[in-house]
Amino acid sequence: MNSPNDFWLITQIVVFNRVSAFNTLVKKYQSPIRRFFLHQTVGNESLSDDLAQETFIKAYKNIQHFNKRSSFSTWLYRIAYNVFYDEVRSRKVYNNLDTSEAAYKMHIETKDVDTQLDVYASLKGLKEIERTCIMLRYIEDLSIKDIAAITKIPEGSIKSHISRGKVKMATYLKQNGYEK
Amino acid sequence: MDMKNKKEDELLRSFFKSHTKEIEDNGFSEKVMQQIDQKRQYNGRLWEVISYGTCLLLFFLLDGTNAFVNLFSKTYNFFQLTFKDTSLLTTLAAELNTTIILHILIVGGVFIGLLVEYLRNTTTTH
Numbered sequence: 001m002n003s004p005n006d007f008w009l010i011t012q013i014v015v016f017n018r019v020s021a022f023n024t025l026v027k028k029y030q031s032p033i034r035r036f037f038l039h040q041t042v043g044n045e046s047l048s049d050d051l052a053q054e055t056f057i058k059a060y061k062n063i064q065h066f067n068k069r070s071s072f073s074t075w076l077y078r079i080a081y082n083v084f085y086d087e088v089r090s091r092k093v094y095n096n097l098d099t100s101e102a103a104y105k106m107h108i109e110t111k112d113v114d115t116q117l118d119v120y121a122s123l124k125g126l127k128e129i130e131r132t133c134i135m136l137r138y139i140e141d142l143s144i145k146d147i148a149a150i151t152k153i154p155e156g157s158i159k160s161h162i163s164r165g166k167v168k169m170a171t172y173l174k175q176n177g178y179e180k
Numbered sequence: 181m182d183m184k185n186k187k188e189d190e191l192l193r194s195f196f197k198s199h200t201k202e203i204e205d206n207g208f209s210e211k212v213m214q215q216i217d218q219k220r221q222y223n224g225r226l227w228e229v230i231s232y233g234t235c236l237l238l239f240f241l242l243d244g245t246n247a248f249v250n251l252f253s254k255t256y257n258f259f260q261l262t263f264k265d266t267s268l269l270t271t272l273a274a275e276l277n278t279t280i281i282l283h284i285l286i287v288g289g290v291f292i293g294l295l296v297e298y299l300r301n302t303t304t305t306h
Contacts, residue, residue: 170188
């Protein structure tokens with residue numbers, strides 16, 4: 001996901017104040033970041049897009065603080081993670097979200113309502129932190145080390161969250177006929 | 181236990197692989213860039229006001245109006261008398277002291293700043 005090209009784009013933004021370089025980064029990372037929020041909010045599309053926008057704006061404002069020790073995507077996920085948990089702290093709405101309604105709203109124009117419904121329903125059974133870890137591990141394919149860097153949680157705890165989340169997810173999937 | 185773990189791992193991977201897809205941009209990037217542009221313009225304006233305010237303050241604190249009146253009266257005298265006595269040219273140069281030069285720099289800076297800002301706004305809207 002990350003490439004040396006990202007560093008060149010960041011240099012252009014920081015040194016030459018070239019906004020078009022940031023536009024390239026937004027286009028490149030909009031899908032994983034919006035997907036991150038979609039899964040975290042179990043399918044609330046408008047809220048996801050608002051949070052994703054906030055993430056990119058914060059990234060732009062703080063891009064001079066980006067140190068190249070981590071990849072740009074890890075840094076961006078870190079901001080997204082903070083934006084999401086700030087939102088959770090400020091308004092506890094997600095527990096009240098009706099999964100079917102959220103999925104319906106999101107995929108009203110698509111044919112795969114049922115499959116997306118299953119994704120959100122399966123994720124809804126997890127605690128927020130388990131959902132974050134499972135998503136980053138299995139959907140975004142990040143390493144435990146990267147997830148620990150994003151969440152600032154020790155690697156051992158990440159493994160525990162993933163393990164617990166995985167058991168819950170597997171149980172749900174088996175009950176819904178997804179086992180091969 | 182390990183086998184079970186592996187199976188669950190595979191189950192989750194295949195489930196997410198078949199259920200997740202790329203999200204189309206559909207104008208999202210454009211919206212983000214519009215917001216960033218608005219913030220940049222606001223910050224630019226703020227700096228503009230601060231810079232010009234500082235220049236104006238310095239101008240009055242350093243008695244700029246008086247210096248300008250002096251400068252213009254001396255220039256007027258110079259043009260009036262220059263053809264009569266060429267030694268006046270050296271006298272005027274000597275009288276252009278550092279305060280006057282400073283005022284010229286301040287006013288020149290403001291004009292250059294305004295020009296640069298104007299050019300920036302007309303060329304880098306996107």
